[in-house]
Amino acid sequence: MKVVVMGAGYAGMYAANRLAKKVKGAEITVINPRPEFVERVRLHQQLAGTAAVATPLTSMLRDGITARVATVDRIGDGRVRLDDGTSLDFDHAFLAVGSTVVPMPGTIPVGTWEGAERARAALAALPAGSTVTVIGGGATGIETAAEVAEARPDLLVRLVGSSVAGVFSRRAHRRVRAGLERLEVDIVDDGVTEVADRAVRLRSGPALASDLTLWAIVADVPDLAARSGLRVDAGGRAVVDEHLRSVSDGRIFAVGDCAAVPGARFACALAVPQAAHAVDTLVRLTDGRTPEAYSPRYVARAVTLGRKDAVGQFTRPDDTLRRGYVTGRTAVVIKEMASRGGKYGARTGTGG
Structure with a gap:
């Protein structure tokens, strides 16, 4: 065969x-x-x-x-x-x-290997005090903004999305946003219409300065x-x-x-x-x-908030949300085990 x-x-x-x-x-x-x-x-x-x-x-x-x-x-x-x-x-x-990923012109996509490598080089070249804008309020955007904010506390990190963390239950939603705020990520609940001239123009009208803009929507x-x-x-x-x-x-x-x-x-x-x-x-x-x-x-949906925090939301088999969720180190361990398990399963063909 x-x-x-x-x-x-x-x-x-x-x-x-x-x-x-x-x-x-x-x-x-x-x-x-x-x-x-x-x-x-x-x-x-x-x-x-x-x-x-x-x-x-x-x-x-x-x-x-x-x-x-x-x-x-x-x-x-x-x-x-x-x-x-x-x-x-x-x-x-x-x-x-x-x-x-099909990124908006003027942005670097972070959902592909090639995009992540471009973003890594661009991020490393940014001087202290620069502004990084991450577009996308889902898991990719949340994890990207949190990881950058924790790794580069000398930068201003902004997360823009029409509904940041909107896929979580009310309490888990608040906890995700609190984790981002702890990392001093500026959360903007709005859509983006254009990225040009080192600026991000919001759907509501205003333009925000941005030295590096990352596209974190995988669709x-x-x-x-x-x-x-x-x-x-x-x-x-x-x-x-x-x-x-x-x-x-x-x-x-x-x-x-x-x-x-x-x-x-x-x-x-x-x-x-x-x-x-x-x-x-x-x-x-x-x-x-x-x-x-x-x-x-x-079973669940989860996001990491840097290396020391995470939120895991339990779901029913049909993906509707349960009330229960876990946070902090417990959620970090669960998410890490899931990530390692995904790679182990891919390498061995077991489980699933």
């Missing part, structure tokens, strides 16, 4: 390693634009200079898996075509190219599925059936952020379970057994 995995993030790495573990003799190739696995949930640490988040693919993949550094141009008809003109045939494929996916003629939703994500197979080509599984799974949001916590389910579905089909339908199940 020839299997091609496109993307070496959490979903792709997990799928490849679980396949190697469960399907003996499978010929597995992982294709990724970079020779490293990047812990995207830690990119805010990378840009702030508080952690290194890239690990060579060769140390993440099980023996026998081939890693190929390349960009996929198109997929279809049992073949993956690469941008260098070569191609690979497959019996089954896993589309796991994740999500990407897009690569166009590989659409470019390949696979059916996609309005956001460009590959439409899948209840078993995570492309509705256009049953040989192709789509998992992680690039898959249009009903009830799923962008999250590493969902990428791994989806990859596990897709691999197990392939195993069942290969063995002549009936596959089971996939359903996303949530």
